[in-house]
Amino acid sequence: MVSSVWRFAHLALAVLSFSFLIVASVTGVILAIDTVNEKIPAYKNANFDELTLSQTLPKLREVYPEIIELSIDHNQFVTIEGFDDEGNDFKFIADPVSGEKKADPIVKSEFIQWITSLHRSFFLHETGRFIVGIVSFLLMLIAVSGIALVVKQQQGFRKFFAKINREFFEQYFHIAAGRLLLLPILIISITGTFLFLVRFDVIQKEEFVPTEIQNKEAKEIPLKDFPVFKEIYLKDVKKIGFPFADDPEEFFKIKLKDKELLVNQITGQIVSETKYPVTTVLETLSLDLHTGRTNSIWAILLAIASLNILFFIYSGFVITFKRKAVKILNKFKPDEAEYIILVGSEKGSTLHFADKILKQLIANGKTAYLTNLNDYNVFESAKQLIIFTSTYGSGDAPVNANQFEKLLEKFPQTNKVNFSVVGFGSIKYQDFCAFAYKVHQLLADKSWANPLFDVYTVNDKSANDFISWVKDWSKTNEIPLTLTPAVYKQKTPKLKSFKVLAKTNVSNDNQTFQITLKPNSRTAFQSGDLLAIYPDKNQTERFYSIAKIKNNIHLVVKLHENGLSSQFLHDLSVNGKLQAAVISNKSFHFPKKASKIIMIANGTGIAPFLGLIKENKSKIPTHLYAGFRNQNDTTSAYKTFLEEEIKQKKLTGFNFVFSREDQSEYVMNSIERDAELFAKTLENKGIIMICGSLNMQKDVEQVLDRICLEINNKPLNFYKENNQIKTDCY
Numbered sequence: 238m239v240s241s242v243w244r245f246a247h248l249a250l251a252v253l254s255f256s257f258l259i260v261a262s263v264t265g266v267i268l269a270i271d272t273v274n275e276k277i278p279a280y281k282n283a284n285f286d287e288l289t290l291s292q293t294l295p296k297l298r299e300v301y302p303e304i305i306e307l308s309i310d311h312n313q314f315v316t317i318e319g320f321d322d323e324g325n326d327f328k329f330i331a332d333p334v335s336g337e338k339k340a341d342p343i344v345k346s347e348f349i350q351w352i353t354s355l356h357r358s359f360f361l362h363e364t365g366r367f368i369v370g371i372v373s374f375l376l377m378l379i380a381v382s383g384i385a386l387v388v389k390q391q392q393g394f395r396k397f398f399a400k401i402n403r404e405f406f407e408q409y410f411h412i413a414a415g416r417l418l419l420l421p422i423l424i425i426s427i428t429g430t431f432l433f434l435v436r437f438d439v440i441q442k443e444e445f446v447p448t449e450i451q452n453k454e455a456k457e458i459p460l461k462d463f464p465v466f467k468e469i470y471l472k473d474v475k476k477i478g479f480p481f482a483d484d485p486e487e488f489f490k491i492k493l494k495d496k497e498l499l500v501n502q503i504t505g506q507i508v509s510e511t512k513y514p515v516t517t518v519l520e521t522l523s524l525d526l527h528t529g530r531t532n533s534i535w536a537i538l539l540a541i542a543s544l545n546i547l548f549f550i551y552s553g554f555v556i557t558f559k560r561k562a563v564k565i566l567n568k569f570k571p572d573e574a575e576y577i578i579l580v581g582s583e584k585g586s587t588l589h590f591a592d593k594i595l596k597q598l599i600a601n602g603k604t605a606y607l608t609n610l611n612d613y614n615v616f617e618s619a620k621q622l623i624i625f626t627s628t629y630g631s632g633d634a635p636v637n638a639n640q641f642e643k644l645l646e647k648f649p650q651t652n653k654v655n656f657s658v659v660g661f662g663s664i665k666y667q668d669f670c671a672f673a674y675k676v677h678q679l680l681a682d683k684s685w686a687n688p689l690f691d692v693y694t695v696n697d698k699s700a701n702d703f704i705s706w707v708k709d710w711s712k713t714n715e716i717p718l719t720l721t722p723a724v725y726k727q728k729t730p731k732l733k734s735f736k737v738l739a740k741t742n743v744s745n746d747n748q749t750f751q752i753t754l755k756p757n758s759r760t761a762f763q764s765g766d767l768l769a770i771y772p773d774k775n776q777t778e779r780f781y782s783i784a785k786i787k788n789n790i791h792l793v794v795k796l797h798e799n800g801l802s803s804q805f806l807h808d809l810s811v812n813g814k815l816q817a818a819v820i821s822n823k824s825f826h827f828p829k830k831a832s833k834i835i836m837i838a839n840g841t842g843i844a845p846f847l848g849l850i851k852e853n854k855s856k857i858p859t860h861l862y863a864g865f866r867n868q869n870d871t872t873s874a875y876k877t878f879l880e881e882e883i884k885q886k887k888l889t890g891f892n893f894v895f896s897r898e899d900q901s902e903y904v905m906n907s908i909e910r911d912a913e914l915f916a917k918t919l920e921n922k923g924i925i926m927i928c929g930s931l932n933m934q935k936d937v938e939q940v941l942d943r944i945c946l947e948i949n950n951k952p953l954n955f956y957k958e959n960n961q962i963k964t965d966c967y
């Protein structure tokens with residue numbers, strides 16, 4: 238809760254000050270570079286820091302009897318002003334010991350003046366200065382809330398500089414750069430705010446009150462012997478006003494950093510002293526710190542910090558958009574759904590996994606409902622609770638799940654329900670998935686709840702870890718869910734438009750149809766990738782394996798009686814349009830380096846192989862084993878297609894079996910017949926690709942395992958771990 242308030246404040250403030258901050262940062266970088274640049278010429282005396290007034294003023298007055306003023310800027314360049322022997326006025330940067338002219342006074346270029354004005358007021362005069370002040374103040378709040386967020390993320394002040402758990406580039410560097418540069422940014426913003434408050438009289442400057450000093454009578458002494466001149470170092474001086482030499486009523490007026498002195502030019506006695514009020518001292522200090530004008534290294538640090546504000550804006554928005562990428566879109570009401578998916582997620586990644594399951598359940602014709610663990614309630618039609626939750630802090634709940642424990646006590650379910658918990662966490666934390674274990678225990682203690690499994694855990698958002706749960710859950714509940722990791726890895730895919738080029742028809746004995754799609758814009762895809770289809774505005778998601786043929790997408794679809802997606806595709810007309818998303822599925826691309834390839838498919842699972850065979854440019858020995866129900870037009874068309882590929886040497890041979898014809902056979906039978914080929918292929922580093930139904934995959938793997946053990950003395954798992962078995966089943 239606390240962290241979400243900080244996060245909301247941090248983001249809201251950043252959004253509010255966004256464009257002004259960009260201008261202020263860019264101009265800030267340029268001004269800081271100009272400040273460093275200004276110090277480069279060597280107009281500063283080498284011993285400047287050791288020089289006292291008695292080592293400089295007498296000589297200057299001797300060389301320039303009519304000198305009026307000496308001023309020292311933040312670069313510690315000494316500028317003198319006065320009249321020469323001919324009565325002409327002069328003003329230049331001089332050496333404070335010899336009086337020799339070093340350069341004309343520095344005048345800021347028009348560009349820098351323009352940038353300065355933009356930085357101070359956005360060319361909006363007083364209104365602009367006011368806005369700049371407010372933006373400074375907001376920046377200060379952003380820095381403070383940023384520090385609070387880093388402390389929270391790192392689990393305490395003591396671990397402020399401990400290793401950051403990297404999730405993605407922008408998140409990592411937002412925190413890494415934030416830790417280093419929050420302090421300079423805090424200083425820039427505090428000083429900017431202070432200058433603004435003084436400028437608009439919110440903080441009022443006290444008046445200067447001089448203190449007269451009563452001196453005894455004293456005699457004349459030479460300038461170089463003035464005790465006060467021996468004590469004051471040039472480095473502490475801002476300005477000195479010289480008196481006319483022939484008027485004893487005129488005094489040296491010495492402005493130091495914290496006070497002003499009047500000094501009698503005959504006796505060297507201090508006549509009056511004016512201490513600057515605190516506000517004036519703080520104003521100078523703020524200006525020094527805000528501009529970096531007194532110190533090159535600080536100015537460089539300010540430039541880096543300003544540049545980083547731009548990076549913070551960019552990376553902050555990337556983090557926010559990644560977090561907000563998944564929106565919960567429910568098709569059913571909470572009381573209608575049999576499957577209730579409850580999610581604990583702070584940054585949205587767990588929600589993304591949950592959303593993928595929700596859409597597949599709905600595509601399978603199930604009533605499912607997804608919500609936050611904090612929205613737990615009585616679900617009247619619930620038969621099963623599926624809980625996906627991450628863990629934060631030291632085994633704590635993510636923000637949207639911190640009320641779950643209380644709610645669970647308050648709302649016992651009225652039906653008996655099965656439940657299954659998947660924990661999302663990171664093994665880098667001591668309390669790996671601790672909150673998921675806690676939720677499992679809390680539920681297991683309820684008389685109405687029955688655990689289907691122990692807790693499954695997913696480390697670092699691993700799709701492969703997640704697949705273990707999907708596989709077991711899918712098998713236990715007899716609901717097919719895709720086991721293709723790419724589907725779960727993908728963030729919300731980008732929809733593209735496709736034109737329907739061709740479509741075949743279904744008939745009484747053949748419910749399979751083929752559809753050819755042409756992307757309307759540049760779209761990268763390969764055979765083996767997946768096409769995600771959304772028949773009802775994102776609430777349902779169905780995947781089809783792609784064959785790339787002549788640069789078009791070719792799908793093989795079985796029309797299911799109540800199948801939302803297959804009906805939707807079947808209803809498309811030639812030349813019509815389709816919105817869909819390509820999901821890259823690298824693990825099922827053509828294995829270019831394999832010594833031999835065997836492809837196994839049943840039903841529509843043949844689709845990706847039609848394209849993959851075409852990609853066999855280096856003519857790797859490739860066999861296809863496929864099983865269908867009946868022999869029909871479609872299977873005859875496949876045969877014609879494959880015979881052509883054999884002629885082109887892209888396919889070595891194929892073997893079709895039919896389960897509903899006179900001699901009923903399944904692919905497993907053909908595999909057993911050709912056991913030697915399968916065993917040898919695997920032993921010689923060949924690859925087996927399987928596409929089709931999950932049941933077929935399970936049966937094929939059983940047969941292959943037996944063959945491998947018998948002939949190669951190794952289990953199938955050996956080759957699986959070697960990445961020699963590739964699957965794309967659903």
Ligand SMILES: Cc1cc2nc3c(=O)[nH]c(=O)nc-3n(C[C@H](O)[C@H](O)[C@H](O)COP(=O)(O)O)c2cc1C
Binds near residue numbers: 588627628661668697
């Ligand atoms: C500040 C912070 C604290 C975390 N604490 C834990 C923890 O104690 N145990 C754990 O297993 N994972 C911990 N994690 C890792 C997250 O649980 C993990 O990244 C999870 O996938 C995030 O899911 P979400 O994006 O749905 O919030 C922590 C992550 C962060 C940023």
